[in-house]
Amino acid sequence: MNSDSSLKKAALCLVLLCAAQLVTSVDQNNFKKCDQSSFCRRCRTMQPGSAPFALVEDSFQISTHDVKAILLNKENNVQFTLVLTSLRDNTLRLFINELSPMRPRFQVPFVLNELELNNNIKFHSKNPANISMTIGDEHAVTFTYDPFVLNVFQDEKVVISVNSKGLMKFEHLRTKTDQEEDGAWEESFHSHHDSKPYGPTAVALDFSFPDVDHVYGVPEHADSFALRTTDGGEPYRLYNLDVFEYELDSPMSLYAAIPFVTAHNSRHSVGVFWLNAAETWVDVTRSRSSLTGDVMSKIVSFVSGAGGDSEAPRSSSNVRFMSESGVIDAYLTLGPSPYDVTRQYATLTGTAPLPPYFSLAYHQCRWNYNTQKDVQEVSTQFDTHDMPMDVMWLDIEYTDQKKYFTWDPTKFAHPNEMVNNLTSTGRKLVVIIDPHIKRDAGYFLHDDATNNGYYVKNKDGNDFEGWCWPGSSSYLDFMNPVVRDYLASRYSLDNFPGSSLDVHIWNDMNEPSVFNGPEVTMHKDCKHYGDVEHRELHNIYGFTNVMATFDGLLKRSNYQQRPFVLTRSGFAGSQRFGAIWTGDNMAEWSHLKISLPMCLSLAISGWSFCGADVGGFFKNPDAELFTRWYQTGAYLPFFRGHAHIDTRRREPWLYGAATTALVREALRARYALLPHWYTLFHEHEITGAPVIRPLWFEFPQDTNTFSMENQFLVGNSILVRPVTDEGATQVSVYFPGPQEVWFDRDTYEAFTQTGTVTIAVSISKIPTYQRGGSIVPVRERVRRASSLTLQDPFTLMVALNVNGTAKGSLYLDDGQSYEYRKGEHISLSLSFANSVLTSRFASKGRLPTESWLERVVILGVPHNSYSKARIQSKSLGTTFTEVSYNSGTKSLSVRKPKVNMGEEWTISIE
Structure with a gap:
């Protein structure tokens, strides 16, 4: 590359970066509408019932x-294969592909665990209109031939109907004809041209949920938790993009996506x-109903014939x-x-492995701590102000001129x-490694990728070149297993001098972000x-x-060692590899507020390890917003x-000083609950249960919670209602129930009513509350970092339900x-009943x-009738300790039982 060309490209990159910062x-x-x-x-202009797909009656094979x-x-007359498979744990797979495609159609790799079949399909009946079967003991399935519709029943009611709106689309691979509509074989957006060498290949399918008004999911969007209707507006879009502010x-x-x-x-x-993908x-x-009259009559006929009294659904979500x-x-x-669904x-x-x-x-x-001295000073200031912090x-x-796996030779x-100074205080370091690689001859990573063909290619077969933070960049092709192994090898301590096992990784800009794309x-x-194709x-x-x-x-x-990785981009299954955050948010109250539904949506979609940039990435928060963000972030x-x-x-x-004290309090509240967070992530790895949950997750019959997104649960036992409005002196808290007790975690005040209370x-x-019937472990010693707390003692917060019992883990x-x-x-397993607290393996x-x-x-x-606690364990035998009762808060404390948490024990309140 000659010097003039280099200067021009550097100038262009500077213009792009400055423009980005001024927006x-x-x-x-910059972004497409539908x-x-x-x-x-093409998909959206289809009219309901216009899908031309029918099942061939005599083609069915049932195992x-x-x-x-x-x-x-x-x-x-193009034919497709349809396969409905019963998988273990109440799951069905519907797979449709061209019977004889001109080239293999892409099927997404890497995402799925190994699928396990369930041999529980029993053929039920066949007639000129449909075919039906039962799947296990709880579900029935019907196919109608023409039009093709698949219905799944539970308790003799349709719970999912596939293609009942008649909007299925499957564009088969073909040679170009003169009748193709505009944009089918090539398309432009602004100055960018898409050659579309294989033509139109879209697929679409509708799913209806009778008697359902609330649907959640398809993260990531900065929108309400319960999905809005898209009639007359833009559909939700899933296309990973670097969206600035x-x-x-x-x-x-x-x-x-x-x-x-x-x-x-x-x-x-x-x-x-x-x-x-x-x-x-x-x-x-x-x-009102997603099903046509003919289809509904066939469904009702089938279910009634099986002994049911089915009726048409009143309404549906589609x-x-x-x-x-x-x-x-x-x-x-x-x-x-x-x-069950999660x-x-x-x-x-998959689930997230225990982090x-x-x-x-x-x-x-x-963005950015400027020098290694700056890093050390910030770490030291956390100690000076007695604030816990684990990771810089x-x-x-x-980096050295935006070249990853290098260090700036002057500033770092x-x-x-630097790393040793952090680890000596119990702390870690995270550094950023992005997938764009600076095109700089002599840079080992670029040379290796160029010489070995590791980059994504453009349509002409040459290394794709785009613009990102380093300027001219190319992008590693991770579909190639050799390239994945190569990147993995770069993280070895020999290949990344200056790193250690206490240095962890942040993958950003991996949508991928291409400034001039x-x-x-x-x-x-x-x-x-x-x-x-990309x-x-x-x-x-x-x-x-x-x-x-x-x-x-x-x-x-x-x-x-368990890795820690943070990523900005992700897909289903990414939870197996790291955490995610809500991206480049702003220091505004509205962005604080939207972080709750954004993380809840991810959590019920398999990805619990979510947070938002505390304080807001862009702009400057005032003291109140800054404080409220820390108080909220402590519970994500x-x-x-x-x-x-x-x-x-x-x-x-x-x-x-005043704000410092409030942030210190929020940080300490987080650290005290770390054992509880860790236990919840352990449970998530085993069961898939989200770590944070909407209220309807625990109270599925409480319709008042279905649209609620301003409060949430940590596990099943802590209710959090963040303050997300400027100048708030009161908030409304909804207590679900009935027959529930919620204890203010600060004052121990009990709330037994069901409904909304002004606090x-x-x-x-x-406002945070512990649910009656739960036991929450906390560690109350103040340390500079969590690694220094692993042998610290515990306090057990036992909140009794209306029956005087509680349990936890x-x-x-x-x-x-x-x-x-x-x-x-x-x-x-921790339990309290009949005045006895028990710990069992x-x-x-x-x-x-x-x-x-x-x-x-x-x-x-409710009253003070206790004078002592009898403690029994293998190592202590039988001992006694004092108890104290606070009549104002109706709480009882057992002082220093001193049982080891690694053995079984009982504490009887007498």
């Missing part, structure tokens, strides 16, 4: 685990997972997925409870020293390994990036302060290794621990 809100013109996307136009048939497009209350794409929805009413929950639009509608390419590969999770989805895509303990603590970041973060400026000249991303006609896999690019990073961190420790799973390079420095002690709040108050291990999978852990695991029980606080004790 005050998202430029809508009518600017030809395949979305104990699947149903196979030929599906015919009556307009052009995104708008709220919008169906626009953001950084991640999870094509999964949950439909819920007071009787049941079901879900649909649409496994497609291409650009996808999702319509959500409501209707969700239609529309994808640019691929196949129809849909998974119906049949519940019936919200817990477990069934986790069976398909390292430190990653659940507080993280401190900004470095954004892109730590001695990275080993169409919609700030990669051209769809780029080519990946295996002759796959359009076919766009939404899993970030997934494959993080998968390779996670693998590299595993290998560098010889599979001994991922807890990190972060800020843009152009914002004022905002470390927690820079807002004055006074000051700047120091965020506690999980302990070393916090960092995989030895817990070999039995080196403690899993305790819930698994065969054992782990020596110095942790002991320092205190027991029992909430909801």
Whole structure:
């Protein structure tokens, strides 16, 4: 490259970066609407009932685990294969593909766990209109031949109806004709041209949920938790994009795409997972009935003939997925409870492995901490102000001229020293590694990728070149297993000098972000390994990036240490590799408020490890917003302060003594609950249950909770109502029930009413409540970092329900290794009944621990009739200790029982 060319490109990059920093809100013109996307136009202009697909009656083959048939497009006589498979745990897979495609249609790899078949299909009946069968003991299935409709029944009612709106689309591969509509074979958006060498390949299918008014999911969007109807507006879009200062209350794409929805009413929950990694639009509608009269009469006839008294559904919610390419590969999770749906989805895509303990603590970041001295000073100031903090973060400026796996030779000249200074205080470091690679001859990573063909190619077969933070960049092709292994190898300590096992990774800009690309991303006609177009896999690019990073961190420790990875982009299954955050938000009250539905939507879609940039990435929060954000962030799973390079420095002690004290209190509240968070993540790994939950998840029959998004549950036992309005002196808190007791975690006041209560709040108050009937473990010793608390004593907060009982759990291990999978852990089942608190092993695991029980606080004790506590354990024998009663709060405390948490024991209140 000659010097003039280099200067021109550098100038262009500078212009792009400056323009990005000057923009005050998202430029809508940079991103497509549905009518600017030809395949979305074609799908959306279909009229209900116009799908020309019919099942060939004599093509059915039924076994104990699947149903196979030929599906015919009556307009052009193209044939498709249809397979309905029964999978374990109440899940059905519907797979439709061309019978004889001109080239293989892309099927999404990597995402699914190994599927296990369930041999529970029994043929029921066949007549000229339909064919029916039962699946297990709870569900029946009918196919109507023409038009093709699939209905799934539970308790003699339809719970999912497929193609009942008649909007299925499957564009078969073909040669170009003169009749093709505009945009089908080539398309332009602004100055960018998409060559579309294979023509139109869209697939679409509608799913209806009778008697359901609330549907949730398809994250990631800055929108309400319960999905809005898209009639007359834009569909929800799933297309991973770098959206600068995104708008709220919008169906626009953001950084991640999870094509999964949950439909819920007071009787049941079901879900649909649409496994497609291409650009996808999702319509959500409501209707009196999604089923035509003829189809409904056939359904009623079938169910009534089986002895039921079915009636037509009164209303329904309808969700239609529309994808640019691929196949129809849909998974119906049949519940019936919200817990069942999340477990069934986790069976398909996996759960998050137990994260390292430190990653659940507080993280401190900004773009950028300028030097290694700056890093050390910030870490020291946390100690000076007696604030806990576990992780310092470095954004892109730590590198040598934006070249990843390097360090700036002046500002970060001695990275080993910096890392050792942090780890000596119990802290860690996270550094950013993005997938764009600087095109700089002599840079080892670029040279390796160029010489070995590791980059994504453009449509002409040359290395794709785009613009990102380093300027001219190319992008690693993670579809190639050799490239994934290569990136993984770069994380080894030998290949990344200055790193250590205490340095963890942040993968950003991995949508992928291409500043000068169409919609700030990669051209769809780029080519990946295996002759796959980028359009076919766009939404899993970030997934494959993080998968390779996670693998590299595993290998560098010889599979001994649990990695921590944060990613901005993701897809279904990305929860197996790391945490996610809500992206480049703003220091505004509305962005604080939207972080709750955004993280709840991710949590019920398999990805619990979510948070938002505390304080807001862009702009400068005032002291009140700053405080409220810390108070809220302390109750979201991922807890990190972060800020843009152009914002004022905002470390927690820079807002004055009063704000410093309030932030300190929020941080300490988070650290006290770390054992509870850790236990919940352990339970998530085993069961798939989300770590944070909407209220309807625990109270599925309480219709008042179905649209609620301003309060949530941590596990099943802590209710959190963040303060998200400026100047608030009171908030409304909804207490679900009935027969529930909720205890204010600050005052121990009991709330027994069901419904909305007005609660006074000051700047120091965020309403949180412990549910009666629960036991929550906390650690109250103040430490600078979570790694220093692992042998600290416990307090058990026992909140009694109306029956005077409670139960809970506690999980302990070393916090960092995989030895817990070999039995080196403690899993305790805690219960309180008849004035006796009991701890019993819930698994065969054992782990020596110095942790002991320092205190027991029992909430909801109506009167003081106790004088002592009898303690019984193997190591202590039988001992006694004092109890004290507070008549004002109706709480009883047991002082220093001193039992070891690694053994079984009982404490009897006498």
